Amino acid sequence: MSDPGxxxxxLRAESEELDALVAGxxxxxxxxxxxxxxxxxxxxxxxxAWTDRQALLSAxxxxxxxxxxxxxxxxxxxxxxxxxxxxARTPPAELLADWRTGREExxxxxxxxxAGEKLPWYGPPMSVASMATARLMETWAHGQDxxxxxxxxxxxxxxxxxxxxIGVRTRNFAYATHQLTPPEEEFRVELRAPDGxxxxxxxxxxxxxxxxxxxxxxxxxxxxxxxxxxxxxRAEGADAERWLExxxxxxxxPGKGREPSGKAATS
Numbered sequence: 001m002s003d004p005g006x007x008x009x010x011l012r013a014e015s016e017e018l019d020a021l022v023a024g025x026x027x028x029x030x031x032x033x034x035x036x037x038x039x040x041x042x043x044x045x046x047x048x049a050w051t052d053r054q055a056l057l058s059a060x061x062x063x064x065x066x067x068x069x070x071x072x073x074x075x076x077x078x079x080x081x082x083x084x085x086x087x088a089r090t091p092p093a094e095l096l097a098d099w100r101t102g103r104e105e106x107x108x109x110x111x112x113x114x115a116g117e118k119l120p121w122y123g124p125p126m127s128v129a130s131m132a133t134a135r136l137m138e139t140w141a142h143g144q145d146x147x148x149x150x151x152x153x154x155x156x157x158x159x160x161x162x163x164x165x166i167g168v169r170t171r172n173f174a175y176a177t178h179q180l181t182p183p184e185e186e187f188r189v190e191l192r193a194p195d196g197x198x199x200x201x202x203x204x205x206x207x208x209x210x211x212x213x214x215x216x217x218x219x220x221x222x223x224x225x226x227x228x229x230x231x232x233x234r235a236e237g238a239d240a241e242r243w244l245e246x247x248x249x250x251x252x253x254p255g256k257g258r259e260p261s262g263k264a265a266t267s
Contacts, residue, residue, distance in 0.1 A: 007133050017154070040088060042087070044146050045099050046084050055119075062120050072122075076253050123173060123251030136159065141224055161199060171243055177253060188206035188209045194214065194215070209235070209237065210236075211236075212230070215266055223247075226257065226258050226259060
């Protein structure tokens with residue numbers, strides 16, 4: 001089991017890095033379009049603020065969250081966009097303050113929960129560490145969209161290890177969202193970390209393998225770049241190849257993904 005304290009500390013750091021990116025923006029820059037179709041910088045922060053509130057509800061009132069989730073999942077392709085659209089209409093200063101307050105309340109709530117407790121979510125229930133990892137993953141992914149809108153390149157950090165791990169662990173979930181039967185055997189995944197070391201997952205002698213940089217793998221599983229723009233990510237074996245076509249580290253229905261840009265996503 002992951003240490004919730006370490007993940008929560010990295011979630012705070014990831015949030016603060018993104019906060020620093022948007023805190024000084026003039027109001028008009030919050031309307032800048034991001035690589036996510038139809039979403040501005042304001043939509044991205046509004047989505048993070050809303051999702052943090054949903055995670056807080058899960059941690060503090062599981063039954064209340066399950067009721068809200070049932071209502072939301074009645075329109076699974078609309079509720080996320082509708083929440084982001086509503087939040088994006090909030091004045092930027094107010095939206096930023098709301099995101100800051102909500103994420104701090106969430107951090108406190110997660111610290112207070114027993115580490116092994118399962119919290120309900122839109123996909124499978126998650127431990128405290130997994131919930132914190134999911135929030136870190138979303139904060140980083142939506143931060144990538146905001147950085148793209150602002151023309152900023154963010155250096156990858158060791159915090160990617162959390163996203164890489166959840167990307168590997170959600171393999172079978174990605175198959176399930178596409179109504180496919182997951183392979184019985186584990187895959188070997190070897191990723192080159194930002195510091196040059198290698199993060200390893202799965203049995204060393206597995207026939208199906210995935211290799212690449214941690215950054216590009218994380219961009220793939222969060223669907224922030226098309227695989228054609230991620231040259232380091234390679235598969236050995238038909239099942240591994242199929243996985244990379246549908247990989248999805250986030251809960252909910254299959255994502256739309258991104259169209260190929262014709263250039264490396266990390267350049």
